[in-house]
Amino acid sequence: MSVVAENLRWGVKRKTIVSDVSLTVAPGETLGLIGPNGSGKSSLLRLLAGLRKPLSGRVEINGRDIAQIPRKVLSRQVAFVQQSAATDTNVTVRDVVRLGRTPHRSALAGWSEPDETAVAHALDRVDMTSRRAQPWQTLSGGERQRVHIARALAQTPQVMFLDEPTNHLDIHHQIEILRMVRDLDLTSVIALHDLNLAAMFCDRILVLEAGVLRACGTPDAVLTQAILRDVFRVTAHVSGSPDAGRPHIRFSSE
Amino acid sequence: MASVASEGRTVRLALFLCLSLIVLAFAVAAATAIGDYNIGLGTVFLSVTNELGLTGAEIAPIEQSVVWNLRLSRALVAALAGAGLAICGAILQALLRNTLAEPFVLGVSAGASTGAVCVIVLGIGAGSLSLSLGAFAGAFAAFALVALLSNGATSGPNHTILAGVAASQLFNALTSYIVTTSGNAQQARDVMFWLLGSFGGVRWPDFQLLLVVVIVSLSVCIWMARSLDAFTFGDEDAAALGVPVARIRLVLFGVTALLTATVVSMVGAIGFVGLVVPHAARYVVGPLHLRLLPACAMVGAVFMVVADIASRVIAAQQTVPIGVVTALVGVPFFAIILYQARPQS
Ligand SMILES: Nc1ncnc2c1ncn2[C@@H]1O[C@H](COP(=O)(O)OP(=O)(O)OP(=O)(O)O)[C@@H](O)[C@H]1O
Ligand SMILES: [Mg+2]
Numbered sequence: 028m029s030v031v032a033e034n035l036r037w038g039v040k041r042k043t044i045v046s047d048v049s050l051t052v053a054p055g056e057t058l059g060l061i062g063p064n065g066s067g068k069s070s071l072l073r074l075l076a077g078l079r080k081p082l083s084g085r086v087e088i089n090g091r092d093i094a095q096i097p098r099k100v101l102s103r104q105v106a107f108v109q110q111s112a113a114t115d116t117n118v119t120v121r122d123v124v125r126l127g128r129t130p131h132r133s134a135l136a137g138w139s140e141p142d143e144t145a146v147a148h149a150l151d152r153v154d155m156t157s158r159r160a161q162p163w164q165t166l167s168g169g170e171r172q173r174v175h176i177a178r179a180l181a182q183t184p185q186v187m188f189l190d191e192p193t194n195h196l197d198i199h200h201q202i203e204i205l206r207m208v209r210d211l212d213l214t215s216v217i218a219l220h221d222l223n224l225a226a227m228f229c230d231r232i233l234v235l236e237a238g239v240l241r242a243c244g245t246p247d248a249v250l251t252q253a254i255l256r257d258v259f260r261v262t263a264h265v266s267g268s269p270d271a272g273r274p275h276i277r278f279s280s281e
Numbered sequence: 282m283a284s285v286a287s288e289g290r291t292v293r294l295a296l297f298l299c300l301s302l303i304v305l306a307f308a309v310a311a312a313t314a315i316g317d318y319n320i321g322l323g324t325v326f327l328s329v330t331n332e333l334g335l336t337g338a339e340i341a342p343i344e345q346s347v348v349w350n351l352r353l354s355r356a357l358v359a360a361l362a363g364a365g366l367a368i369c370g371a372i373l374q375a376l377l378r379n380t381l382a383e384p385f386v387l388g389v390s391a392g393a394s395t396g397a398v399c400v401i402v403l404g405i406g407a408g409s410l411s412l413s414l415g416a417f418a419g420a421f422a423a424f425a426l427v428a429l430l431s432n433g434a435t436s437g438p439n440h441t442i443l444a445g446v447a448a449s450q451l452f453n454a455l456t457s458y459i460v461t462t463s464g465n466a467q468q469a470r471d472v473m474f475w476l477l478g479s480f481g482g483v484r485w486p487d488f489q490l491l492l493v494v495v496i497v498s499l500s501v502c503i504w505m506a507r508s509l510d511a512f513t514f515g516d517e518d519a520a521a522l523g524v525p526v527a528r529i530r531l532v533l534f535g536v537t538a539l540l541t542a543t544v545v546s547m548v549g550a551i552g553f554v555g556l557v558v559p560h561a562a563r564y565v566v567g568p569l570h571l572r573l574l575p576a577c578a579m580v581g582a583v584f585m586v587v588a589d590i591a592s593r594v595i596a597a598q599q600t601v602p603i604g605v606v607t608a609l610v611g612v613p614f615f616a617i618i619l620y621q622a623r624p625q626s
Contacts, residue, residue: 078520102523109521112514115380116568129511130523134504135571182522 028104028185028214029054034084035074038238044070046238047084052216052231057209059229059246060218063259067238068218069110069190075216076107076188088186102130106179110190110218114163121159123174124149127181149180152207154200168195176204187215193224202227226250226273234258247272294572297565301579305360308586312356313348315590320344329353350484356586358483359603361491362544363554363585364578365498369537370555371562371577372502375509375570376533377438383556384541387441387534388448390550392423393542394476395452395459401471402464412475413546420542423448428534437516441534477602478549480589487547498540499578505529506570513568551585551604553611558584584610 030052037045045067052058060068073079075086077093086093093101106127127149128142150156153173158166166174172195179187187208193201201221205228208215219225225232226246234241234249236258242249247267255263255276264277313325320328328348330336369384377386385391396419399405400412430444460469502509508529511519520526544551562576585607592606 073517076521078517098520098525099523102521107521109514109518112518114513114515115378116513117563118513118568122567122569123513126511126513126522129507132507134507 028089029087030075030186030214030216031087031090032075032084033087035071035081035086036083037070037074037079037081044238045074045081048235048238048240049084050233050240050243052214054214055212056214056230057228058216059225059232060216060235061220061222061225061232062235062241065237066235068235070238071235072107072188072190072216072218076105077101078107099130102182104184105186105188106182106184108175108179108187108189108192110194112175118163119159120150120155120161120163120166120174121146123163124155124159124177124181127178130182145181145183149177152180153177153204169197169200172196173200173204185213187211187213189215189217191218191220193219193221222250222255222276226275245272247274250274250276290567290572294566294576298575298579301576301583305579305583305586308583308590309353309356309360312359312586312590313352315594316347316352320348324348354485354488355480355483356589358488358491358547359480359585359589360582361488361495362480362548362551363558363581363583363588365491365495365540365544365581366551366555367558367562367577367581367584368495368499368502368574369541371559371570371573372509372533372537373555374559375512376530377442378512378515379438379442380560381556382442383552384537384544385449385550385552385555386445387427387538387541388423388445388452389420389538389541390545390552391449391452391456392426393417393420393545393550394472395419395456396422396546397475398456398459398464398472401475402459402468416546417542419452420545421538423452424534424538424542426451428531474602475549477604478551478607479600479602480548481600483547491543491547494540494543495578498536499574501536502533502574503571505533506574509533509570510568549602549604551607553604553607554581554584554588557611 032048032050035045035048036043048071050058060071062068070079074081077086080094088105124146128145131142147156150159153176155170155173155177158170163171163174172192176189176192179189189208192204192208196204201224205217205224208217209228217229229246231244232246232249233243234254241258242254250265252263252265255261255265262279264279265274266277267274310322310325314320314322324340324344325348327336327338328340328345331338331340331345332349366384370382373382373384373386374380393416396415396417397412399419400415405411405415426448427441427444430447431441460472464472508519508524511522511524516526558581559573559577562573562580566572566576588603588606588610592601592603595601595606
């Protein structure tokens with residue numbers, strides 16, 4: 028499914044947080060979203076996922092304006108992994124992943140075979156099968172993050188929005204999760220802070236600065252020294268890698 | 282394997298519900314038998330079957346009347362009130378994402394007492410029906426204020442809790458103002474007694490009304506149980522799982538307000554049941570609402586009937602207000618929750 032946004036604008040009071048962003052994500056494509064803290068990545072993702080109403084502009088998923096699609100129907104196709112989500116409730120890993128089936132179940136429907144398959148599969152994808160009975164409260168930060176990703180997978184979405192999904196993850200799981208998202212047959216938009224990971228796993232990268240789209244294109248077109256200097260205020264050395272079109276960035280301490 | 286685990290839980294819930302139904306039946310029977318003068322369980326049973334037209338046993342008319350007209354209706358109202366308050370507690374704890382939420386956080390009991398005081402002290406209307414009506418009107422006035430202050434309950438949980446605190450303070454102040462400026466000592470005592478709760482005056486019509494309200498509310502809540510589960514990680518997360526957050530919040534706040542107001546207007550503001558029972562039920566059946574809500578209803582019902590018995594036998598020749606009994610049991614439990622919820626250092 029494709030994701031198209033036209034002239035999205037959102038803000039609070041007199042402050043504009045996302046200004047006039049347009050983008051297109053082709054079916055199956057992985058788009059990276061990068062930008063400094065507070066540049067509006069999370070806000071843009073919420074707009075794309077339909078969790079916030081834009082002040083103007085519109086989002087289309089698979090050619091349909093999401094403002095016209097009922098929440099529940101939308102959630103069968105679109106999953107959203109928050110930057111951080113916590114709870115005081117005493118739930119197990121399995122309970123949390125089962126929540127991902129919510130949009131697929133009617134109010135009183137029993138637990139079906141497809142539900143079970145989706146949950147088992149999702150737990151397996153994030154290496155959490157053996158811990159499915161563990162209380163959520165006792166998980167480490169990275170394990171929690173993986174459970175949230177499993178829950179999104181259990182939604183069996185065709186479009187996935189992930190807000191810094193590699194936060195708290197060790198390097199193995201960072202690469203594992205991003206590889207999985209890339210290889211899954213779904214359209215995804217991922218906010219990331221690690222520029223090298225973005226270069227490795229994203230088909231295209233979008234750079235936000237103070238809510239404004241600064242650049243959008245293939246990793247080697249976007250991750251240039253000039254943009255790194257202007258947007259991220261760092262001096263960096265960008266070198267080509269054996270992977271064509273996937274630059275490698277080395278930061279310099281001067 | 283996993284589905285076996287889930288079947289195991291379902292079996293456990295079914296067992297638990299059956300067991301608590303039996304316990305409830307015994308508790309109601311005991312509540313009917315025990316009183317100023319005790320009536321044998323056999324007589325209680327035959328009186329009930331006589332009234333239902335199943336038997337024609339010879340029983341002293343006075344005993345039959347006490348069982349049927351006074352004690353059985355009272356015990357059943359107690360059961361429904363307990364169930365209702367416990368359900369409201371569970372719903373509000375989930376919606377407000379606060380383990381210490383209870384049916385009165387939305388200001389309903391404060392509003393009800395203001396309404397009741399208007400009737401008792403200012404003498405607006407008279408008789409027990411208008412007392413209930415006054416309490417009900419007050420309860421809904423308070424809830425309307427909370428809904429208004431928290432944007433139709435669409436702003437976050439903390440905002441709603443604060444609005445509830447504000448409304449409670451306002452209505453409690455109004456109650457005190459009316460009692461201190463207009464009431465005499467006897468009226469102050471009546472008000473105090475009413476606030477602490479009593480099953481003294483309830484009769485069959487109360488039972489019928491409460492039965493309808495509890496069944497309707499419980500059905501609506503169970504219908505929305507899955508959506509309630511989705512609130513585990515907050516409003517935005519629930520929305521991402523396809524839950525129409527604003528609508529669910531408003532409907533469930535409305536239902537809990539209606540249920541609480543009905544209970545409070547009949548039997549007064551009985552505290553702690555709504556706070557304690559959901560936590561106890563969660564220990565047994567887990568946090569998922571499709572199981573939790575029926576379990577809460579049963580535990581709440583048993584708890585309240587037993588508390589009602591206790592309130593009549595603790596002190597000879599006197600009825601201790603039911604709110605005092607529930608608090609005597611509730612406070613130690615509350616202390617345990619507080620202890621467990623303390624920040625981990
Ligand atoms: N509801 C809100 N009210 C006021 N300001 C907000 C609101 N939501 C976001 N902002 C502000 O908008 C800006 C963008 O926030 P956003 O969370 O989208 O940034 P981000 O790019 O995801 O940052 P980070 O990399 O730190 O996650 C921030 O300056 C934030 O303070
Ligand atoms: Mg962010």
